[in-house]
Amino acid sequence: MITPKVLCGLRAARVSVIATRNVAAASKASDPIQQLFLDKIREYKQQSAGGKLVGASPTVEKELKSELEKLERQFGGGQGVDMTAFPTFKFEEPKLDPINEQAPAKK
Template sequence: MLRSRFVSLPKTVKRSISTNIPVLQKATDPIQQLFLDKLREYKSKSTGGKLVDPTPEIVSERESELEKLSVQYGGDKGVDMTQFPQFKFDEPSVDTGLDKK
């Protein structure tokens, strides 16, 4: 049903819709452009996933929150809770009953 409506549109309308899509993807709002510029600035400042321009208060608050999380989720002192856990699955012993006679 929708397809039949779209097919009935003149070719000039179809062309204008397709040529206006890239124009709509650019930032025309000055606030949006400032936001994108700030994101690019933070991306250039960010190195290795570390905080951008951290103050000593922010660093100490982050450390205290990580310590609270490690205590809450079972991490001991010296355990790096930012690493993915290592799983070890032991092979279960299966008794087939063939050994008994």
């Protein structure tokens, strides 16, 4: 009978072998189809540098720009506002009235 601990160890070993095999396959492809696939991925990585859309027509870029402007107006963005940054919060200490200890006690 296989215990759960042994079974978990076997799964971890299998995942390690698969990950090692995939890394080795990515470095050098033996199949021409694999090599073509890797070349296309590398080409896509170069074209998408800087966060640009790959193969976007001017109409798609114009539509994207208009949608981003609409989101800025809706959620308070504007010129010079980084909408991807996490907002910073500033909480002010409330002004409290001091307790008057010298006041006479009410009966």
